[in-house]
Amino acid sequence: MIGLKPMKVWLVVGTQPLYGPEIFAEVQSHSDEIAATLTAAGLAAEVVSRPICTSAEDAAATCAAADADPECGGVILWMHTFSPSKMWIRGLSRLRTPMLHLHTQFHRALPWDAIDMDYMNLHQSAHGDREAGFLHTRLRMGRKVVSGHWSDAGVQARIDAWMRAARAWHDWQGGVVVRFGDNMRQVGVTDGDRVGAEIAFGFTIDTYGVGDLAARMAEVPDRDVDALAEAYSESYDLAPALRPGGDRRDALLDAARQELGMSAFLRDRGAMALSHTFEDLHGLNQLPGLAPQRLMAEGYGFAGEGDWRTAALVRALKVMGHGLTGATSFMEDYTYDLTEGQEAVLGAHMLEVCPSIARDRPRMEVHPLGIGGKSDPVRLVFDARRGAALNASLVDLGGRFRLVVNEVEAIDHPDLPNLPVARTVWRCAPDFATATAAWIHAGGAHHTAFSHDVTTEMLDDFATIAGIEMCRIGAGTELDRFRQDLRVNEVYWHIAKGYAS
Ligand code: MN
Numbered sequence: 001m002i003g004l005k006p007m008k009v010w011l012v013v014g015t016q017p018l019y020g021p022e023i024f025a026e027v028q029s030h031s032d033e034i035a036a037t038l039t040a041a042g043l044a045a046e047v048v049s050r051p052i053c054t055s056a057e058d059a060a061a062t063c064a065a066a067d068a069d070p071e072c073g074g075v076i077l078w079m080h081t082f083s084p085s086k087m088w089i090r091g092l093s094r095l096r097t098p099m100l101h102l103h104t105q106f107h108r109a110l111p112w113d114a115i116d117m118d119y120m121n122l123h124q125s126a127h128g129d130r131e132a133g134f135l136h137t138r139l140r141m142g143r144k145v146v147s148g149h150w151s152d153a154g155v156q157a158r159i160d161a162w163m164r165a166a167r168a169w170h171d172w173q174g175g176v177v178v179r180f181g182d183n184m185r186q187v188g189v190t191d192g193d194r195v196g197a198e199i200a201f202g203f204t205i206d207t208y209g210v211g212d213l214a215a216r217m218a219e220v221p222d223r224d225v226d227a228l229a230e231a232y233s234e235s236y237d238l239a240p241a242l243r244p245g246g247d248r249r250d251a252l253l254d255a256a257r258q259e260l261g262m263s264a265f266l267r268d269r270g271a272m273a274l275s276h277t278f279e280d281l282h283g284l285n286q287l288p289g290l291a292p293q294r295l296m297a298e299g300y301g302f303a304g305e306g307d308w309r310t311a312a313l314v315r316a317l318k319v320m321g322h323g324l325t326g327a328t329s330f331m332e333d334y335t336y337d338l339t340e341g342q343e344a345v346l347g348a349h350m351l352e353v354c355p356s357i358a359r360d361r362p363r364m365e366v367h368p369l370g371i372g373g374k375s376d377p378v379r380l381v382f383d384a385r386r387g388a389a390l391n392a393s394l395v396d397l398g399g400r401f402r403l404v405v406n407e408v409e410a411i412d413h414p415d416l417p418n419l420p421v422a423r424t425v426w427r428c429a430p431d432f433a434t435a436t437a438a439w440i441h442a443g444g445a446h447h448t449a450f451s452h453d454v455t456t457e458m459l460d461d462f463a464t465i466a467g468i469e470m471c472r473i474g475a476g477t478e479l480d481r482f483r484q485d486l487r488v489n490e491v492y493w494h495i496a497k498g499y500a501s
Pocket residue numbers: 304305332349447
């Protein structure tokens with residue numbers, strides 16, 4: 001994964017001196033053991049046991065330190081003993097680092113024969129965490145609450161999902177989205193408030209003239225282009241015309257130069273995502289298709305037509321899914337099969353679908369493209385893997401953002417011998433009519449981030465961290481209820497910030 005910043009998660013355990021300082025060492029040892037166990041479990045981030053908090057000063061200093069540490073991407077809070085919540089007001093009211101409240105207890109089973117008041121006082125998160133939760137709610141803190149014994153696989157899986165969301169948020173902070181050219185003319189959903197997005201999400205959106213890219217491409221040495229073109233044949237089945245001596249070899253060399261130029265351009269700026277537009281290709285010979293496909297496979301976010309927001313979202317989902325199968329791509333709902341009872345969506349784009357979702361070894365082909373007015377672009381063509389997946393769309397509603405998620409199942413489909421682009425076919429949950437109508441009511445875009453790795457839970461955690469609305473469309477979704485939720489949410493999100501102060 002390109003450009004992944006190191007990130008740790010802190011375990012911050014609260015207690016108080018009411019039962020004597022002699023319990024502090026034991027509380028600390030429990031914190032240390034839980035952190036070590038979670039780290040050893042191979043979750044998405046290392047868990048660091050911090051010095052326990054026994055006072056308001058400790059709590060404030062720990063929260064401030066978490067915000068100040070560039071490697072701290074999340075804080076797990078747990079109140080081992082009763083830790084009066086007013087002592088947390090100063091710290092938590094300023095905390096900006098994502099927070100998970102772990103509602104657990106050190107020992108799994110009660111020692112029924114031996115239990116005494118010392119045991120009761122030490123192991124009282126049953127009410128200590130309720131006291132903490134009240135304050136978190138009183139402060140209107142967005143957080144995840146995970147309940148259960150800390151050694152349970154299910155508990156650890158929920159923590160892992162949150163860590164993945166926190167890692168994507170951490171990645172966005174200071175991230176750079178590079179746009180070559182502007183938004184596709186007259187398209188609404190791919191545009192939006194860039195200042196609002198930078199305030200809300202922490203990344204920057206930097207637009208460059210495509211001529212800047214052309215200049216960088218021209219600096220790439222021919223030998224590097226030749227070497228990359230050679231390497232392509234190790235990973236893909238090249239169409240005969242693209243092989244050495246083939247009559248379209250020039251197109252492949254040009255595509256390789258685009259990839260090297262783009263890659264260098266992004267690296268020079270520490271970028272995490274990119275977009276381009278077929279309406280602005282001055283100085284380029286072909287619409288870049290292969291380059292975005294391969295850059296996505298390296299971990300860059302990408303979206304077409306100047307869609308900086310989906311590009312950033314694809315990057316976020318790639319970071320969330322890092323270490324899993326890697327199958328995440330830019331996607332577009334392209335065309336439908338409306339055969340009654342087996343309605344399906346064919347997802348694709350003009351060229352740019354990430355080979356991380358490919359079922360088999362991709363083919364490298366060159367075909368004409370009706371738009372853009374340039375020469376035929378090289379692209380990877382493949383069928384995609386099957387199985388559970390989701391589409392996510394981040395839309396700008398004016399003044400706030402909404403994340404729309406649809407759970408889908410990628411399915412088998414007949415051969416597509418005449419379709420010269422990578423594609424995947426899926427069924428929507430709960431059903432085609434409900435899912436597509438709900439998506440349209442929610443204002444979801446035609447561009448999405450598509451992933452086999454990322455779950456609705458991760459995206460829910462991500463939206464919570466970002467402080468934005470998430471609308472889930474999946475099993476159990478009913479259209480009437482969904483529409484009513486949209487209406488109610490519209491009110492809630494407009495006043496939520498006011499309530500929090
Ligand atoms: Mn598009």
